[in-house]
Amino acid sequence: MATPIPMSTLKSGAKIPCVGLGTWEAPKGEVGNGIKSAIEAGYRHFDLAAVYGNEKECGEAFAEIFKSGIVKREDLWITSKLWNSEHRPERVLAACQKTLADLQLTYLDLYLIHWPVAHVPKDEPEQTDSRGFTKIDHVPIAATWAAMEELVAKGLVKHIGVSNFTVALLNDLLNSCKIQPEVNQIEMHPYNQQWDLVEYCQRQGIHCTAYSPLVRVGTVHGLPVNVMTDPVIGKIAEKHKKTPAQIAIRWQFQRMPNISVIPKSTKKERVIENFNVFDFALDDEDLKEIRALDRGFRVCQPIDFFGLPVFA
Numbered sequence: 001m002a003t004p005i006p007m008s009t010l011k012s013g014a015k016i017p018c019v020g021l022g023t024w025e026a027p028k029g030e031v032g033n034g035i036k037s038a039i040e041a042g043y044r045h046f047d048l049a050a051v052y053g054n055e056k057e058c059g060e061a062f063a064e065i066f067k068s069g070i071v072k073r074e075d076l077w078i079t080s081k082l083w084n085s086e087h088r089p090e091r092v093l094a095a096c097q098k099t100l101a102d103l104q105l106t107y108l109d110l111y112l113i114h115w116p117v118a119h120v121p122k123d124e125p126e127q128t129d130s131r132g133f134t135k136i137d138h139v140p141i142a143a144t145w146a147a148m149e150e151l152v153a154k155g156l157v158k159h160i161g162v163s164n165f166t167v168a169l170l171n172d173l174l175n176s177c178k179i180q181p182e183v184n185q186i187e188m189h190p191y192n193q194q195w196d197l198v199e200y201c202q203r204q205g206i207h208c209t210a211y212s213p214l215v216r217v218g219t220v221h222g223l224p225v226n227v228m229t230d231p232v233i234g235k236i237a238e239k240h241k242k243t244p245a246q247i248a249i250r251w252q253f254q255r256m257p258n259i260s261v262i263p264k265s266t267k268k269e270r271v272i273e274n275f276n277v278f279d280f281a282l283d284d285e286d287l288k289e290i291r292a293l294d295r296g297f298r299v300c301q302p303i304d305f306f307g308l309p310v311f312a
């Protein structure tokens with residue numbers, strides 16, 4: 001019998017599978033097959049976003065999967081995200097409905113505010129500022145959040161959360177919300193462990209999902225930062241007869257309870273490899289050695305793509 005997928009419990013009592021499939025830069029023509037391979041491998045958690053530009057193909061894959069009867073809609077945890085250009089409260093419902101239509105779904109398990117950054121909507125004439133970045137729109141997070149809460153009331157989304165939120169932003173949001181954010185999706189990997197933020201979230205009952213858990217693999221920002229060739233990760237992988245990717249994934253939900261992790265691949269063998277992490281455990285020495293790798297390195301540098309030092 002297959003090992004049951006470890007689950008985390010959200011504040012509401014809902015269960016989220018600890019390992020899911022990421023879909024950022026999963027190209028059209030590949031993402032659907034990636035989802036199908038993942039379902040066959042046992043994944044039940046999928047991380048999507050409107051801005052990834054591939055939700056239609058994801059929706060076609062889900063429709064085929066449900067039709068085949070392999071799994072039912074209620075067996076899956078499907079997350080999507082509100083893009084920056086849709087923060088104005090009057091735009092939130094339409095953005096969510098567009099995602100649902102593309103995905104051919106009647107509800108999402110989780111809808112996240114993708115970034116704590118509002119951009120002017122794409123249909124406005126003045127799009128860029130003098131530096132060439134998309135213009136910032138002055139929408140309070142609390143106003144966007146209230147519109148997210150209405151999506152729950154309408155039954156379009158079961159849970160709501162945020163992504164890329166710092167302690168200060170979460171603290172502020174917790175003072176004004178009616179429904180508390182249940183998840184904060186953040187960059188986390190051995191080179192950016194975010195202990196303070198995760199510990200704060202845990203105290204508030206906010207689950208953390210780790211994105212870019214494999215540090216996107218390879219050269220990032222021109223630096224040869226690669227968790228897959230890290231000697232410490234390599235040594236631990238050898239000890240457990242696992243791959244470096246499996247060590248980096250397992251570490252996420254073993255180092256603390258209430259963390260899920262969403263490695264991305266569209267290649268069948270890697271999709272399978274990344275899910276094959278439930279039949280071993282890291283020991284205290286492994287955890288100590290991985291902890292020492294933390295260097296606050298970020299893959300996602302919003303100063304580069306939004307012109308804003310979001311994490312300053």
Ligand SMILES: NC(=O)c1ccc[n+]([C@@H]2O[C@H](COP(=O)([O-])OP(=O)(O)OC[C@H]3O[C@@H](n4cnc5c(N)ncnc54)[C@H](OP(=O)(O)O)[C@@H]3O)[C@@H](O)[C@H]2O)c1
Pocket residue numbers: 021022023024025047048114163164185186210211212213214215216217228245262263264265266267270271273274300
């Ligand atoms: N909320 C946010 O702002 C945010 C930001 C970034 C990411 N995310 C989410 O988190 C997901 C994961 O993060 P990510 O895509 O940035 O990076 P990642 O999962 O750290 O790395 C993905 C890269 O690793 C390769 N890869 C995957 N498994 C591998 C394996 N076993 N061996 C060797 N290479 C492997 C993939 O290539 P192939 O596909 O060619 O296999 C891809 O190039 C995203 O897809 C997205 O869903 C969210």
